[in-house]
Every structure is written in structure tokens, then in C-alpha cells.
Amino acid sequence: MPDLLVAGTLHTVDPEKPGATALLIRDGRFARVGTREQCEREARSDLQFIELGEGCAVPGLIDAHGHPLLHARTQTEVRLAGAASEQECIDRVVRFAATLPEGTWVRGSGWDQNLWPGREFPGAALLSAATPRHPVALSRVDVHALWCNETAIRAAGIGASTPDPPGGRILRRPDGTPSGVLIDTAMDVVVRAIPAPGPRETEELLLRSLHVLATAGLTAVHDASAGPEVLAAYVRLAERDSLPIRVYAMINGQGADLDEQMRAWSERRSIGLLGIRSVKLFADGALGSRGAAMSEPYEDNPGNTGLWLLDPRELEERIQRVAAAGYQPSVHCIGDRACALVLEAFTRVPRALRPRAEHLQILRARDVPLLKKSGAIASMQPAHATSDAPWAEERLGHGTERQRGAYAWRQALDAGAPLAFGSDFPVEQFDPREGLRAAVTRKPARGPAWMPEQRLRRDEALHAYTAGAAWAEFAETRRGCIREGLDADLTVFGRDIMAVHADELPGVPVTATVVGGRVVYGGG
Secondary structure: OOEEEEEEEEOOOOOOOOOOOEEEEEOOEEEEEEOHHHHHHHOOOOEEEEEEEEEEEEEOEEEEEEOHHHHHHHOOOEEOOOOOOHHHHHHHHHHHHOOOOOOOOEEEEEEOHHHOHHHOOOOHHHHHHHOOOOOEEEEEOOOOEEEEOHHHHHHOOOOOOOOOOOOEEEEEOOOOOEEEEEEEHHHHHHHHHOOOOOHHHHHHHHHHHHHHHHHOOEEEEEEEEEOHHHHHHHHHHHHOOOOOOEEEEEEEOOOOOHHHHHHHHOOOOEEOOEEEEEEEEEOEOOOOOOOOOOOOOEOOEOOOOOOEOOOHHHHHHHHHHHHHOOOEEEEEEOOHHHHHHHHHHHOOOOHHHOOEEEEOOEOOHHHHHHHHHHOOEEEEOHHHHHHHHHHHHHHHOOOOHHHHOEOOHHHHHHOOOOEEEOOOEOOOOOOHHHHHHHHHHOOOOOOOOOOHHHOOOHHHHHHHHOHHHHHHOOOOOOOOOOOOOOEOOEEEEOOOOOOOOHHHHHHOOEEEEEEOOEEEEOOO
């Protein structure tokens, strides 16, 4: 591989060399970081160049929380994002179903009742009448609720006498029959009835997603819950050196096979661009579907305090099992009650394992000391704040303690917590430029900034997408900044992302994505 010299504006995220103007890449690593003259003097004769011009280069951006398989699958389904009503969703489903053989499952995703008049959950009646020849299962935007027609409900064997499962809720009509919406673990019985992709299709779906991520400048992704089939597909791809970007995969730890899965990967923590040393657990559901576990009832749904996807005692026991096996516990926690319980459990986990609070979405001021005491990583997603801003206070109440601690990454950073940013794609857009804008402006699509006191400086946001995310995967000695000897992961932009107006960040072109010295995307 020839040497590669990158010259121009560099944002190294390295306090020792913040003003470097050139770097030399050799054999997959940064061989020299300094001036152009220094780099050219050390370069070999077969030298290639990236001239930054008006652009800039930063350490390879990392999405610290995403779902590649789910992302790729949504590209093959009916897309419901942005639909302004239940009927608009149904119209899209009908058009999509017309392209499929009769009896085939129709899957879709992205609907959000908060965008509809009345903001009420949909039901099965209209959907069933419009799709009599197909079972239909449509995921809510947060992937914590499933809207089904009657055919799908029957295929799953759900009826009026079916009890709510632990950690789930079957929404019902006044007569007790299922209304068509299933929350959290209640979705599982329908999902199990849908044919799963085979090994080759799983590989193809993963590659499709990872290649798209590279076009947005991402050099690595943390897959936040990978089952055995997905982990096996990643291994096959890594062994063939087919992964275009790095993957830090979290073992799905919700099932009965937790110990078996941890044993299976204990001797294979790193294979090529793949790393496996974390286990993902789920404490609660999501705020949008009112499944986040709250200390007090929802402001807009009195009597409902959310759901525990694992019984709190079992959750704490699993966290300890994960830690005892030497894995990093990474726990989904959104509601204030869930966040407090998870952080309390993390105080009994060795700090060397770097426990991760995934989302840490609603953290009351009274619980911030637990964040400090636990040493937990705050793995957060800036775009959640700007997407949820129009309705979040309806759930939390305006001016309440829990609302003031919602999506509060400034609070987490000021508490001394390591901050790692991601997107939770496909729940949100995977593009880190959108995430950077959300982090520094907190401006939703319409209206003023929401809770502007929680905004970050641009350098802090960049750190969370680079050095912070690298720390969250134990890679800080290999990645996260531009420094001699580290892996040559680089994101190159056509304009300087540290100088353009914040509202222009999403439009800054990605001109190159470099992983281990290889240009995996060239800005075409």
C-alpha cells in the first residue's frame, strides 16, 4: 500500500498536537503528524495525496450506538417515517403490499403517532380492512411498539385471553381484545412468527448498511445488540476481510443463553475489524411509546409508570454475571427510574470494565452523584433530543426535575462522565453531521432550541464522536485522535466543520472515509 499524505486543516483531537497541518499514513497507521515538510521528508517514493483545500480532516468518526441489520432491513420495507396520519401510513402499506405475493408478510417501520392529529396510537381495524391478504407488522420509530393487522395478530396466537407478558403490554379495546399495538416484549411473539433471514442474506444486509455508513464519514459503529446469527455473520465477514468499517458488537444479553454466548466469545474478542467484548441489556422501554420506566406516572398518561423489560432484580443479577465474565455491561436505560437503578448497579461493577449507560435519557439532578460514583460512560444520541423536543414535555411535564434532566449531555459531561455519541439508527438518521448539529444547537426541525443550557461546544461534540466513542470500546490507545502510531482512521470533509455555521453542518460534503489507511469511500 503506498504512503498517503493528507495536508491542510487537521482537527487532531490530540492536545499535544492540535495545530498539525499534515499527516503521513503508512501501513495502516499515522506515521508522522506535523508539517507538510516533515511528512514529505519521511514519505516513500510511491506517495499519494489528499489535499484538503477549504476542507478539513478529523479522526475517524464513530457511531457509538446503532443497529446495522435493522437499518438495512428497513430499506427493504415500507417506509412510514414522516407520515402525517394513520391513514397515510395505511396508504403507503397498501401500495407496498401490492408488489408482494399474497400471504407474504408486510413489514414496515418509522411511524410516529406524535406527528398525527390527536397523537393517539393506531389500531388494527382500518389497517386490517385495507390489507386482507397479508399479515402486516409495522415498527414504531423507536422500535419499541409494533402495529399489526388482525392477520398478524392471529398468526401470533394473540387473543383477548392472552395476558400481558413480563416487560410488555398488549393494548386493548374496551372488550379486552387486542387493539393492534404491542409494546416492548409483547412484540416478540409476532416477530418470532416472521421468517428470519438466512446466513447469506444476513451478511448481505450487514454489508449494505456498513457501506452506507461509510458514505457519511463513519469509520466504526457500535452494534448495540447482536444476536448469535448476527455475530456469526460479522465473524465470517471479518475473517474474509470484507468489513468496510470497524464494528464493536454487543452480545444481546436478554435471553436464556447469556452464559453460553459469553463463553462462546470469551476467546475471540477481536477478529480483523471486529471487536466483541460488551453485552447489551435492556432495563426499560422508550419514552415515545410510554414504556420508559419512570419514578412518577407520565404527565399525559396518569397511572402509567412505564415498563421494566427485565425485572430489576434479574437485571442487577445479569449485570453482575456480565461483569464476572469480564465483559463490559451496556444497559439501555431511558426513564429516570431505570437510569437511577442501572447507575446504582454499576457502582458494584469494576471501573476497569467501563460500564455503559445506553441513552441515559432522563437523569434527575438527585441521581447525578450515581453517575459520578459509578464511573459509567454516558452513551447518548444527540438527535433524540431534537426529534423528541416537540412532545417530550407532554410526557415529562414542563419544568419538572425529570424534564430538566432530559437528554442532558451537558449535565453528564459536567459530572465528569466519559461521553460517547451515536445516533441509534435507524431510529434516527445515522449521519454524524446531523448529530453534531443537534449537539451544539439542540434545535428541532421547527422552533427554537430546546433546553439550550444543555448544548455542547463544537470541540466537545467532536470529542464525543471520536475519542469518547473510542474510549467506550477500549480503543483509546489505537484510535480516537490523530496521533503518530495510532490506526489511520480519518474522516475528510469538503468544508471545515469547525468553522461553518452550525446549521450548515448537515450539508458539508464527506470527501473521503479512511479506515486503517484504506480509502473505503471516496466522495463520489
